[in-house]
Amino acid sequence: MPGRQLIMNFEVTPASHTLADYRARGGYETLVKALGMAPADITKEVTASGLLGHGGAAFPVGRKWGVMKPNPGEIHYLCANADEGEPGTFKDRWILEHAPHLLVESMLITSYALGVRHAFVYIRGEFDLPYRRIQGAIDEAYAAGLLGKPVPGSDFALDIVVYRGAGSYVCGEASGLITSIEGRKPYPRNRPPRLTVKGLFQKPTVINNVESLANITGIIRMGAEEFRKVGTAKSPGTQLISISGHIAKPGVYEVEYGYSWAKFLDEDCGGMLHGAKMKCVVPGGISTKVLTRPEIENLTLSHESVNPAGSGLGSGGMIVIAEGTCMVRLLQVLLRFYHHESCGQCTPCREGMGWMHRIIDRIVAGEGVPDDIERLYAISHANDGTTICGMGDAAGFATVGILNKFRDEFEYWIANKRSKMDGRLECRA
Amino acid sequence: MKHLIPEFERMKARFPAGFDSSLVLPCLHRIQADRGFVADEDIVGLCEYLKVPRIQVEEVLSYYTMLRREGIGKTHLQVCRNIACSMRGAEDVIEHACKRLGVKPGQTTADGKFTLSTVECLGSCGTAPVLMVNDAYHENMTLEKLDALIAGLS
Numbered sequence: 001m002p003g004r005q006l007i008m009n010f011e012v013t014p015a016s017h018t019l020a021d022y023r024a025r026g027g028y029e030t031l032v033k034a035l036g037m038a039p040a041d042i043t044k045e046v047t048a049s050g051l052l053g054h055g056g057a058a059f060p061v062g063r064k065w066g067v068m069k070p071n072p073g074e075i076h077y078l079c080a081n082a083d084e085g086e087p088g089t090f091k092d093r094w095i096l097e098h099a100p101h102l103l104v105e106s107m108l109i110t111s112y113a114l115g116v117r118h119a120f121v122y123i124r125g126e127f128d129l130p131y132r133r134i135q136g137a138i139d140e141a142y143a144a145g146l147l148g149k150p151v152p153g154s155d156f157a158l159d160i161v162v163y164r165g166a167g168s169y170v171c172g173e174a175s176g177l178i179t180s181i182e183g184r185k186p187y188p189r190n191r192p193p194r195l196t197v198k199g200l201f202q203k204p205t206v207i208n209n210v211e212s213l214a215n216i217t218g219i220i221r222m223g224a225e226e227f228r229k230v231g232t233a234k235s236p237g238t239q240l241i242s243i244s245g246h247i248a249k250p251g252v253y254e255v256e257y258g259y260s261w262a263k264f265l266d267e268d269c270g271g272m273l274h275g276a277k278m279k280c281v282v283p284g285g286i287s288t289k290v291l292t293r294p295e296i297e298n299l300t301l302s303h304e305s306v307n308p309a310g311s312g313l314g315s316g317g318m319i320v321i322a323e324g325t326c327m328v329r330l331l332q333v334l335l336r337f338y339h340h341e342s343c344g345q346c347t348p349c350r351e352g353m354g355w356m357h358r359i360i361d362r363i364v365a366g367e368g369v370p371d372d373i374e375r376l377y378a379i380s381h382a383n384d385g386t387t388i389c390g391m392g393d394a395a396g397f398a399t400v401g402i403l404n405k406f407r408d409e410f411e412y413w414i415a416n417k418r419s420k421m422d423g424r425l426e427c428r429a
Numbered sequence: 430m431k432h433l434i435p436e437f438e439r440m441k442a443r444f445p446a447g448f449d450s451s452l453v454l455p456c457l458h459r460i461q462a463d464r465g466f467v468a469d470e471d472i473v474g475l476c477e478y479l480k481v482p483r484i485q486v487e488e489v490l491s492y493y494t495m496l497r498r499e500g501i502g503k504t505h506l507q508v509c510r511n512i513a514c515s516m517r518g519a520e521d522v523i524e525h526a527c528k529r530l531g532v533k534p535g536q537t538t539a540d541g542k543f544t545l546s547t548v549e550c551l552g553s554c555g556t557a558p559v560l561m562v563n564d565a566y567h568e569n570m571t572l573e574k575l576d577a578l579i580a581g582l583s
Contacts, residue, residue, distance in 0.1 A: 087511045087550040118445045125458070125495045126551050128564040161443050163451070164458060166493035169549070183453035184485060185492035201447070244513040244554035251555045286512060317554070319513055333512050337549050343492075425515045 002268045002301075003256020004230050006218045006238050007211070012098050017133055019140040022101035028146065030221040034109040035154045037220075039070065042113035046216065048224035050236040054091075055081055055172075055209035056285060056315040058303055067196035068204050070115030077205040078111050078119040079181070080213050082134070083165050083172040085124055086285035087337060088317030091240035092210035094252045096123070096130035099214065100137035104160065106216040108146065111158045114206055118159050121210075122177050125166040135162050169341035173389045174207040175199075176343070187345045188389035211240055211316075231257035235302040239316050245282075246273040246322035246427040257302040264301060265320065274429040276322035280405065284314025286334055287394030289401030290321070311401070322427040326419045327406040331399060332360045333425070338395040349392035352379045356399065363410065366417030373410050376403060430460050430474045437478065449479050453489050457496055466497040494548070502537040502544035504582050506530075507561040508570075510547045513554030518570075522558050523547060525572045529579055542583060 015021050022028070034042055047062025070076055080103060084092040095103055107119050121138075123131050138160050141147045150157045163181050170176040176186035178200045189195075199205025215237060219227045231237045235257035241264075244250045248270030255264060265271070265278070272278055278293040289311040291299075299305045306313050321330070339357035344350045356379050359372050380396030387393070403410065412420035437456055444451060453475070460471045467490055476483045490496050508514075508523050527533055530543050537544040553559040556568030562578065 084552045085550060088513055088554050090552045090554055093552055124552065125493075126548075126561065128566065159443065159445075164455065166454060166458065166489075167495035167548075168493055180454070181451055183450035183481065183489065185488050242555055244557060245516050250557075282512075319516070319554070321516070325516070330512065333510070333515050337511055340549055425512075425520070426518055427516070 002253055002259045002264050003238065005254045005256075006227075006230060007095065007099065007102070007214055007240065008252070008254040010099075017098055017100055017137065019101060019137070019144060022099075022105075026221075027101055028105055030217045031105050031108050031146075031151065032153070034112060034220050035151060035156060039113045039115065042109065042220060045224045046113070046219055049215075049219045049227045050224075051212065051215055051219060051227075052235065052237075052303065053209055054211035054215075054239065054316065056086065056287070058313070061208060061212050061215075064196060064208070065110075065114060065206060067194060068114050068206060070113075072115065074115070075203045076114055076116045077200045077203055078107060078114060078116040079174075079177060079200070079205060079207045080107060080119070080121045080210050081172060081174065081177060081207055082121050082123040082127070082130070082210045083177060084127075084210075084315075085169045085172045086287065086315045086317050087334075088244055088282060088319040089242055089285050089315040090244075091242040091252050091316055093127060093130050094240065094242075095210050095214050096127070096134045098133075100134045101141070102214050102217055103134065103210060104137050104141050104146075106213045107160060108151070108158055109216050109220055110206070110208070110213060112156050116158065116206075118161070120181060120200075121160060121162045122171065122181060123162060123164055124171070125164050131162065131164060138162065168343070169337075170343045170389065170391065173391070176389065177207060178205060185343070187343055190388050232300075232302045232304065234304040239301070239313060241301070241316045241318050243269055243318045243320065245319040246276055246278075246325070247271075247320040248273055255301050257300075258305075259301050261296045261299045261301050261305075269320075272320070272322055273427050276324070276427050279321045279323045279325055281321065282317070282319040283311050285317035286319070286337075286398050287390075288312045288314040289397055290405060292405060324421055325425055325427065326421040326423050327402055327409050328360070328363060328413050328419060329423055329425055331402050332364055334398050334402075335360045335395070338391070338398075342391065346387040346389075346392065348383045348386045349395075352383045352392060353395060355379055356395070363413055366413075368410075368414035370411075370414055372414060373403060373407065430456075430463075430471045430478075433459055433463060434478060450481055450485070452479055453481060453486055454493075457486070457490060461496060465500045468498075503542050505544050505546065505561070505563050507546045507548045507551075508534075509549070509551045509553070509557070509559050511550035511554075513550070514558040517557040519558040521572065522560065522570050522575060525575060526560075526579075529576065543579070 051061045052058040175189040180186040280290045335357045339353040342353040383392035534547040
């Protein structure tokens with residue numbers, strides 16, 4: 001077990017997602033405690049916990065909440081971002097499938113703290129079982145009188161609507177998400193104003209990742225001080241790491257911040273697939289820069305350890321890549337994805353993604369020219385900071401990360417019209 | 430779509446007041462589940478029902494990849510081709526599905542039984558390769574499992 005567990009701390013059974021089982025684990029007891037506190041004290045506790053957002057940017061949750069100044073009588077909204085779409089990431093799905101009531105209780109507590117009457121769960125359209133599980137949990141909560149009318153013993157009431165997306169990466173971007181809920185195509189919005197000032201239908205809105213919210217119940221139950229005893233001083237708590245690729249035991253692991261990265265891979269995840277050697281790893285979703293095995297050897301899984309290495313833990317979507325994998329083909333897959341998902345609002349991203357995709361296709365077709373590498377760099381840099389949302393930047397980070405470390409493979413393919421590795425992405429026995 | 434209005438009304442009741450515009454996407458999902466795609470008359474009916482401009486419905490319909498304007502085969506096979514799946518054999522799965530069904534991605538078999546699509550990350554990277562059979566995920570796919578799946582649905 002990679003450290004202590006705060007979320008995956010119960011046995012998964014065919015009934016562990018139900019209200020009865022959740023209550024048997026102490027579920028909804030924290031809600032009673034929270035309703036006995038002043039709303040502002042809950043925000044204070046969350047801020048003191050140092051909880052960092054788990055959607056990818058690691059923005060302090062308490063600071064985001066702090067922008068909302070709940071005024072009685074004014075409308076505020078809360079959205080749980082369950083549009084999990086960053087390739088390599090599948091950890092929110094674990095919460096939705098196995099601990100949906102943890103999310104519901106956390107949303108109740110958060111809504112009480114922020115003066116929210118209506119909350120939303122924005123879930124990606126492809127997630128069928130996770131949708132049925134979270135909708136099922138919400139239906140159970142309505143039937144139990146926890147939603148829809150004042151929670152027994154208080155005058156606080158909340159409604160939660162599950163809103164299904166329909167296949168769009170950009171909807172995971174907070175402002176794209178709310179534009180989608182407004183019933184339009186999910187063009188992200190320029191900030192300022194922040195969404196916590198003008199969000200859904202121009203009302204102050206907090207959008208938190210599912211895993212970030214799932215931590216709220218624990219923080220209020222144990223208190224910020226106890227929560228901070230888990231993890232490190234700069235990265236309190238745990239992170240759900242969803243690991244995939246050429247690793248022996250892929251899956252979702254809850255890792256206490258500060259745990260050895262090498263130990264996590266070699267012991268907890270069973271080492272490399274088929275005993276292969278590790279070439280590199282995508283730490284937290286494809287938009288974070290790849291790191292080679294020597295680079296991670298002495299790092300721990302914490303923001304303060306991974307960020308100075310030039311990357312980040314992002315969304316926790318870790319992809320392990322074995323020696324022999326062709327990085328040119330790998331980048332081709334990534335650029336095809338970014339091109340497909342660019343919403344088309346900003347010119348640098350709309351044109352740049354297509355341009356990069358055409359260049360990498362050309363290289364793979366054996367028609368690349370030596371200038372193509374510099375051109376990929378130039379387009380990546382041109383995207384950086386020139387678009388409304390971070391997608392253009394992210395595609396650039398991923399591209400530059402791979403080019404910096406594996407430039408020789410690109411030069412080889414352009415010069416020899418074939419892969420230096422044999423062109424495969426798989427790791428065969 | 431008119432016969433779905435009672436259901437739309439129940440959906441509406443769950444939203445805060447003034448959120449009619451938000452119902453565009455959920456209603457389109459429901460219409461597609463009912464008819465298999467969204468027809469012209471559905472667009473007209475939905476605009477009238479929600480009092481939203483036609484451009485808004487068209488914009489949503491043409492943007493999201495899961496929404497369709499035309500019918501597809503009885504079974505929709507959607508194979509993920511993103512990074513984690515490609516690293517665990519998705520390319521072989523796609524090639525095998527094409528051969529077995531005699532279609533290319535994006536096409537429907539002549540008997541109308543199968544439509545094959547390739548899609549980007551389905552959020553199931555730990556159980557790659559993954560494909561969807563209509564709404565359901567089928568994880569840790571192998572060529573043998575794919576053969577059995579197709580045989581069972583043919």
